[in-house]
Amino acid sequence: LLESKERLQQLALVPPVTPDGMMLELAANISTLKELDAVLRSGAHGIGLFRTEFLYMDRGRFPTEQEQYEVYREAAERLQGKPLIIRTLDIGGDKHLDYQEMPEEENPFLGFRAIRFSLSRKDLFKVQLRAILRASAHGNVQIMYPLIASVEEVREANGVLAEAKRELAAEGVPYREDVPTGIMIEVPAAVAIAELLAEEVSFFSIGTNDLIQFTLAVDRMNEQISHMYEPFHPAVLRMLRAVVEAASSRGVRVGVCGELAGDVRAIPIWLGLGIQELSLSSQAILPVKEAVLRTFAQESRGLMEELFSLRIASAIRERLERFHSEAVLAEDIARP
Amino acid sequence: LLESKERLQQLALVPPVTPDGMMLELAANISTLKELDAVLRSGAHGIGLFRTEFLYMDRGRFPTEQEQYEVYREAAERLQGKPLIIRTLDIGGDKHLDYQEMPEEENPFLGFRAIRFSLSRKDLFKVQLRAILRASAHGNVQIMYPLIASVEEVREANGVLAEAKRELAAEGVPYREDVPTGIMIEVPAAVAIAELLAEEVSFFSIGTNDLIQFTLAVDRMNEQISHMYEPFHPAVLRMLRAVVEAASSRGVRVGVCGELAGDVRAIPIWLGLGIQELSLSSQAILPVKEAVLRTFAQESRGLMEELFSLRIASAIRERLERFHSEAVLAEDIARP
Ligand SMILES: [Mg+2]
Numbered sequence: 290l291l292e293s294k295e296r297l298q299q300l301a302l303v304p305p306v307t308p309d310g311m312m313l314e315l316a317a318n319i320s321t322l323k324e325l326d327a328v329l330r331s332g333a334h335g336i337g338l339f340r341t342e343f344l345y346m347d348r349g350r351f352p353t354e355q356e357q358y359e360v361y362r363e364a365a366e367r368l369q370g371k372p373l374i375i376r377t378l379d380i381g382g383d384k385h386l387d388y389q390e391m392p393e394e395e396n397p398f399l400g401f402r403a404i405r406f407s408l409s410r411k412d413l414f415k416v417q418l419r420a421i422l423r424a425s426a427h428g429n430v431q432i433m434y435p436l437i438a439s440v441e442e443v444r445e446a447n448g449v450l451a452e453a454k455r456e457l458a459a460e461g462v463p464y465r466e467d468v469p470t471g472i473m474i475e476v477p478a479a480v481a482i483a484e485l486l487a488e489e490v491s492f493f494s495i496g497t498n499d500l501i502q503f504t505l506a507v508d509r510m511n512e513q514i515s516h517m518y519e520p521f522h523p524a525v526l527r528m529l530r531a532v533v534e535a536a537s538s539r540g541v542r543v544g545v546c547g548e549l550a551g552d553v554r555a556i557p558i559w560l561g562l563g564i565q566e567l568s569l570s571s572q573a574i575l576p577v578k579e580a581v582l583r584t585f586a587q588e589s590r591g592l593m594e595e596l597f598s599l600r601i602a603s604a605i606r607e608r609l610e611r612f613h614s615e616a617v618l619a620e621d622i623a624r625p
Numbered sequence: 626l627l628e629s630k631e632r633l634q635q636l637a638l639v640p641p642v643t644p645d646g647m648m649l650e651l652a653a654n655i656s657t658l659k660e661l662d663a664v665l666r667s668g669a670h671g672i673g674l675f676r677t678e679f680l681y682m683d684r685g686r687f688p689t690e691q692e693q694y695e696v697y698r699e700a701a702e703r704l705q706g707k708p709l710i711i712r713t714l715d716i717g718g719d720k721h722l723d724y725q726e727m728p729e730e731e732n733p734f735l736g737f738r739a740i741r742f743s744l745s746r747k748d749l750f751k752v753q754l755r756a757i758l759r760a761s762a763h764g765n766v767q768i769m770y771p772l773i774a775s776v777e778e779v780r781e782a783n784g785v786l787a788e789a790k791r792e793l794a795a796e797g798v799p800y801r802e803d804v805p806t807g808i809m810i811e812v813p814a815a816v817a818i819a820e821l822l823a824e825e826v827s828f829f830s831i832g833t834n835d836l837i838q839f840t841l842a843v844d845r846m847n848e849q850i851s852h853m854y855e856p857f858h859p860a861v862l863r864m865l866r867a868v869v870e871a872a873s874s875r876g877v878r879v880g881v882c883g884e885l886a887g888d889v890r891a892i893p894i895w896l897g898l899g900i901q902e903l904s905l906s907s908q909a910i911l912p913v914k915e916a917v918l919r920t921f922a923q924e925s926r927g928l929m930e931e932l933f934s935l936r937i938a939s940a941i942r943e944r945l946e947r948f949h950s951e952a953v954l955a956e957d958i959a960r961p
């Protein structure tokens with residue numbers, strides 16, 4: 290086990306490129322600055338998802354602009370030019386703040402959450418955007434909006450961002466004027482209108498956890514039906530493909546965050562569809578990289594064609610598992 | 626008002642055909658036999674959705690096969706050969722039975738509902754299917770499964786149906802061997818794999834209420850966000866189109882039930898996409914028929930092209946309202 294840990298650690302500086310030359314960037318998900326050491330050690334491409342909720346849950350009141358700025362700035366500086374994608378507040382659903390009363394909801398996952406909360410409290414939203422903008426003067430900061438379901442929401446959020454920029458400019462506070470903005474693709478509507486959303490933003494990050502829940506109408510926390518939460522459902526593959534197709538013709542980068550990104554069985558899906566980046570927990574980065582180094586993009590594309598001909602999730606899962614054991618694990622067995 | 630009621634009643638026997646000859650069948654949604662009089666008076670094509678929940682909610686225990694059979698048979702007989710689509714039990718979500726304990730759920734809409742319950746209680750499911758099959762000897766009975774999210778579920782449900790048929794055959798009880806089976810399309814996954822589901826069934830019925838809720842991740846009962854429940858969202862139009870395209874090449878009929886079917890502003894959507902049937906509350910049938918009689922299918926197809934170029938729901942809604950007032954209401958104004 291130790292030996293394999295050491296072997297993996299040697300991969301930290303190796304670029305995540307398939308034997309036939311396709312790059313799959315591996316970034317990290319973090320919730321706190323404490324995780325940055327492990328991220329940097331793993332050789333991550335950057336932070337693909339900084340979950341800012343924890344900044345808000347850590348205290349008895351909303352964090353001030355200055356408090357947020359200091360955290361975002363430290364992350365930006367320590368990443369030394371590597372991307373830092375900061376997701377704006379994603380509360381509601383199963384995440385709550387002690388100090389902010391939220392409505393009692395029959396179906397919180399289909400409720401008042403994430404960007405919906407932010408757009409209803411533009412005062413708080415602007416505080417966060419100002420803090421992120423100020424940090425953008427200190428590194429490669431990017432902004433990501435969660436739970437986007439319409440073009441209007443993106444425009445409204447970008448409207449608040451523009452206002453925050455105007456204020457900072459008037460105050461003479463430095464920020465990066467062209468800070469990239471992107472969205473989570475995690476609501477089925479966003480998949481269906483990906484072609485329209487692609488005109489509004491620089492990047493998409495597919496949030497597989499929520500996307501799969503909504504797509505299958507399955508709350509994965511619900512014991513009675515959690516077995517129906519099936520990442521390898523043929524509908525999920527089709528939605529991933531639709532997002533990539535809509536984005537690629539418009540020059541929009543597509544990444545994947547969510548648990549599925551850390552599942553080594555899914556690697557040929559990303560390579561086969563042309564996903565450009567995964568964002569993972571830092572412990573998953575090296576194992577996933579090891580698998581990327583052993584997986585041919587060309588074979589992955591062929592596999593995807595096969596997968597799209599399969600009708601049921603178990604067949605897709607089994608085919609991926611067979612591919613994984615042939616393409617990836619086989620090398621371990623061959624090792625002397 | 627009375628005059629307009631009488632005018633509408635005269636349309637009961639007029640076929641629902643556009644001025645340029647496209648037929649849009651108008652069937653009714655019912656929950657009880659009591660509603661049949663009004664349905665027959667409206668000149669409905671048949672019953673597009675018999676919600677059987679009420680049979681189960683009406684008493685302190687599950688209804689017996691005989692109790693169900695008598696209800697289904699009476700409906701079939703009174704319809705005299707017109708279609709009777711019986712939806713199998715659709716409980717869970719916000720509908721519960723006093724005598725059946727259901728799990729406490731955080732998100733019941735994404736929970737243990739509908740076909741998921743039926744497939745977990747095949748004993749009860751088979752009782753219902755046997756009752757429906759027995760009624761199929763007395764009219765044009767068809768079976769519809771709710772909340773289908775996968776090919777496996779259809780096959781599993783059809784497996785129970787085949788078993789019920791074998792039992793009845795062995796008992797010498799008459800039923801229609803080729804009773805058509807169809808599914809509700811109301812889970813986004815079903816839209817994404819409509820091409821696969823079309824191989825398994827005779828018809829689709831798009832359940833707009835749930836489909837829109839899942840697609841937008843909006844519980845429409847949730848006051849805080851119910852304004853986001855937007856039937857004219859561009860994602861909804863795209864999903865409707867995807868279903869029709871997948872079905873039409875495979876000879877599968879597509880109908881629409883759900884509230885949107887009763888909205889006269891939506892008529893050019895159905896005509897423009899090539900939807901073959903709507904299922905409505907019986908009071909909506911004649912007003913919708915009147916609008917169908919005044920709407921050109923050709924113009925509707927042109928309008929759809931325009932709608933697919935619009936990016937936000939309010940623009941789509943306004944364009945449909947303008948079309949409605951020009952195509953449908955204009956005739957009222959012209960009336961002497
Ligand atoms: Mg999410």
Ligand SMILES: [Mg+2]
Nearest residue numbers: 771811832835
């Ligand atoms: Mg439903």
